[in-house]
Amino acid sequence: MKILFINLPYSGHVIPTIGLVRELMQKGCEVTYMLPYDWEDKVSNSGANFYGYPNHKQLAEQMKNAFAAAERIIEQYDFVIYEQFFFLGKHLAEKYNKPVARIFTAPVTNKTLMDAFIIAKGPLSIFKHKWIAKAFTKDISRGIPLKTDNWLDEIIYNPPRLNLVYTLREYQPYVDEFPEEHYKFLGPSIYDRKEVFDFKKKDRALIYISLGTVLKGSVNFFQNCVDAFRNENVDVIISAGQKFNAKKLKNIPDNVHIYKSVPQLEVLKIADVFVTHGGMNSVSEALIYGTPMVVIPFVSDQPVNAACIEKLGVGKSLDYAKVEPNTLKNMVYDVANNGEIIDNMRKVKQMIKDAPGNKGGAEMIIDYYNEIFDNKLKTKINDKYKI
Secondary structure, three states: OEEEEEOOOOHHHHHHHHHHHHHHHHOOOEEEEEEEHHHHHHHHOOOOEEEEEOOOOOHHHHHHHHHHHHHHHHHHOOEEEEEOOOOOHHHHHHHOOOOEEEEEOOOOOOHHHHHHHHHOOOOOHHHHOHHHHHHHHHHHHOOOOOOOOOHHHHHHHOOOOEEEEOOOOOOOOOHHHOOOOOEEEOOOOOOOOOOOOOOOOOOOEEEEEEOOOOOOOOHHHHHHHHHHOOOOOEEEEEEOOOOOOHHHOOOOOOOEEEEOOOOHHHHHHHOOEEEEOOOHHHHHHHHHOOOOEEEOOOOOOHHHHHHHHHHHOOEEEOOHHHOOHHHHHHHHHHHHOOHHHHHHHHHHHHHHHHOOHHHHHHHHHHHHHHHHHHHHHHHHHHHHHOO
């Protein structure tokens, strides 16, 4: 089976899918992964073929570029996979009569969740104005027959038959709205990232702090982190971001280690607490290694993720406006020493172990394709012999 995988250039939407691509290829599928030209190295270690399209700062232009590139090659493929934000993936597959599956690298979105993402500010906040959402959709679709006139509604109300979700069913908000027949919860994406981190953990707690790859580091926030654990018998690793100037921080003690970036999975393997913005990729990776979380949400899906973490009982959330050294320190220590949170993390790790994962996701895609192929073959035979 030849598969065309279409995605947009956002790390949290790409990284989890690499494991699925590897599993599909191990099962004999040929996969071509579509991303902007400058993202080729991001998928090179998956073994997939790469097909590029021009990148653009504007989301609308990215989507149009991806659609145009996909149209040039789609007829060569047997199956289409797309990540939820490339909402035209379903329409593209239907236009060329290809079976299709959708990937969610965050919880599945319904109307209530989408409204929460928009209210929480971030990239989607501009679409609180319906006329902007409709104009955006009209510009991108250019005559493609849609079910709705709003691309965010298209994600919600026009799903394909098969949807693979990179989280646990127990984590998914409003889970009863998503029937198991069409929504398969794989759990977090686990695969070998081939990362190395040269840090020797001492015989004391290790606290890992990161605001992710999208949010820009705040001097005040990181200074509060430094001051919170000054003179404490712990080590602190701060991943501050490529553009953050650590020289702006004052009196950094020896137990606080500041990096522009770190291989996050390697750090989470040895961390005792993770202070995070609550991006889905970061949350999933913490769950994989059973690292309790203090979630400080900012935008988009992060407040929802913070609520889900508290629902699972594997961490606590803290309002960014209330972050000051003593508050942060006390919450980190509370999470680290909370027996109920530690016990819940053990349960969640077992749930993840029992979840289908990338291997199960690959099998579902192949089984779905075979089912469609078999049905088409039966239909041809019935038509030919008038059965």
